[in-house]
Amino acid sequence: MTVRVLVADDQDLVRTGLSMILDAQPGIEVVGQAVDGIEAVTMARVLRPDVCLFDIRMPGMDGIAATRELAGAGVADPMAIVVITTFDLDEYVHGALKAGARGFLLKDAGPELLVQAIHAAANGDALIAPKITARLLAAFSDSHLGRPPVQPVEPLTDREEQVLITVAQGRTNAEIATDLHISLSTVKTHLTSVMTKLGARNRVEIVMWAYETGRVTRTKT
Structure with a gap:
């Protein structure tokens, strides 16, 4: 298309x-x-x-x-x-x-x-843009220090947590499917569930939440 x-x-x-x-x-x-x-x-x-x-x-x-x-x-x-x-x-x-x-x-x-x-x-x-991703997401996380992160309406499953982390690491749906040995449609199903539970509108907000909650941290250089 x-x-x-x-x-x-x-x-x-x-x-x-x-x-x-x-x-x-x-x-x-x-x-x-x-x-x-x-x-x-x-x-x-x-x-x-x-x-x-x-x-x-x-x-x-x-x-x-x-x-x-x-x-x-x-x-x-x-x-x-x-x-x-x-x-x-x-x-x-x-x-x-x-x-x-x-x-x-x-x-x-x-x-x-x-x-x-x-x-x-x-x-x-x-x-x-890769040159700014880590710095900006970490800065977003830092700006929320002292404020409790939004909690999911339902706890994430173990598989949803895995998908969340791989998304935060910048992996595409196809790469996530390969990494976790699941189908592309299953990845999309998990992503939809994660967004619903977090009240997130897109993948970017999922990544922000992952940094905000400490599930992913900035790599020190």
Whole structure:
């Protein structure tokens, strides 16, 4: 299946460049380009793309606000959003992920990682730029010190705990299936159960909870 993508960036060269990179990939089609967050939200609701690729700094409505409109808490049918920015700032990443983004990239990530992030989001996975993943998730965990983490409505099973940890380690559904010697459909079933028990909207929030509760910790370098 072809992944339909909406690209939003206020800089013409960047927006055009991203669209050209994606359109050149097999299995990806750019169905629209928006110049700001307001236009992006409007176009997304009309076009219903499989994935939205949003810059953060845009006039009128920034990428985080646009993400919240399309994938935030209370949205009945949240869209898959990947946020991309030039600025490696923790508050941007935390804001985007809390708003419901399924991925976060820096603009120097390169075409290969960009394409991976689009496919991951379309498949319900999440991809965060590797150079910032550990630091940001650990920082998110640190910011919650002293506050009790949200408790699941029902205890996680042993297998759900295993799936949770592998997700937090950045493994895809296919890799989890191989690692745990279970089928892909079983992985998806466990993930759905984990999200329901945690009240999580996506894989990113599962990862945040894993760090917040100490199930996964930052590797010291």
